[in-house]
Amino acid sequence: MLKQSLLIVLALAVAVGGGAASVGMVLNSQEGIGAVSVGPWTAFPDIGTPEADPYSKARVARDGVLALGRAEGLSFVADRDSTGVTLKSECNYRVEGSLPVARFWTLYATDRAHIALKSGIRRDASMHSLEVLRQADNSISVLVGARPEPGNWLAVGGVGAMNLVLTFYDTPIASSTGLSGIEMPRIVRVQCNA
């Protein structure tokens, strides 16, 4: 009798614990259903819309996100560089290549909890297309790091894992058909000051 009830308790514990843990794990991962990946960049075009899958809906409710609408823009997040190594704020990166069409775009770094990193100096920790210097072929090359760099420099401070967020505003790629065959910049690690 005791053995029987122990087994029932075990089955219930596995069911409730396993169910809760697996939901938490899926919601914390950057990949997921509804994600569109281009190189190292991932976007969730459906997040925050009524067409979103249940995982995106749960993520929106849990994190208190107010996602950009389709007429507003689309955000891409990268947590790894182009070779698949985790991005760290103590390293220097070069974001280079051409970008999809948009009225303008912004680039900034966040921590893993999606809070924007501060530069720690009197310089904005974000960059946008109206202030960027372009290459002769209209592509961009932005250096991300703590130390000043010539050309385009995105100042980041601190230590630890970071995400790079590239957001396009008023862009045709935010519609579902616009995402096929777009080109996104590479993220190349230059060096680490560990």
Place this chain on the structure above:
Amino acid sequence: MRRLLHALAIGLIGAGIAHIVILLLVPSFSERDAWSRLAMVAGPNKVVRLDQEIGGTPVVKALDPSFFEAACRFDLTEGVVRIDNAGKVPYWSASVYDRSGQNIYSFNDRTATDGNLDFVVLTPAQMIDLRKELPTEFEKSIFVETPIDEGIVVVRAFVPDDSWKPTVDRFLDGINCDIQ
């Protein structure tokens, strides 16, 4: 031993069911969603700035640092809500979210008349009432018909550099979100 394996197998099947149930219940029971966070800092029809931290934590997460945002909660059971403001900024966009934080309508300054922020959120029934006799002050407004009663309006404005901050501040602080 066989009974232990049997219990584990039942537990795993139960875990699958619990996974689906928890996933579908998170949106209805979350106390950390945008609506709850906004309700903690301001009442309905009050415009709240999202870029300024209140009580140490940001009201809403994952915001672009190149943007200033303002939000207000509305309840359409008391009347239509008009969001308007005069002033020019380099770029603004507006979104209407339902209670669970889903974006149901969005537009930007290029979609608006003369680039002015002026729109009215209302239910289809209120739209029919309003169409009978359109008040003159609504002539240039954009009408956003929503199937919901409660929701959130967010206006985002782009700040290209520090010199634009006072202008964008004035633009967002001058937003009205009143029941008409």
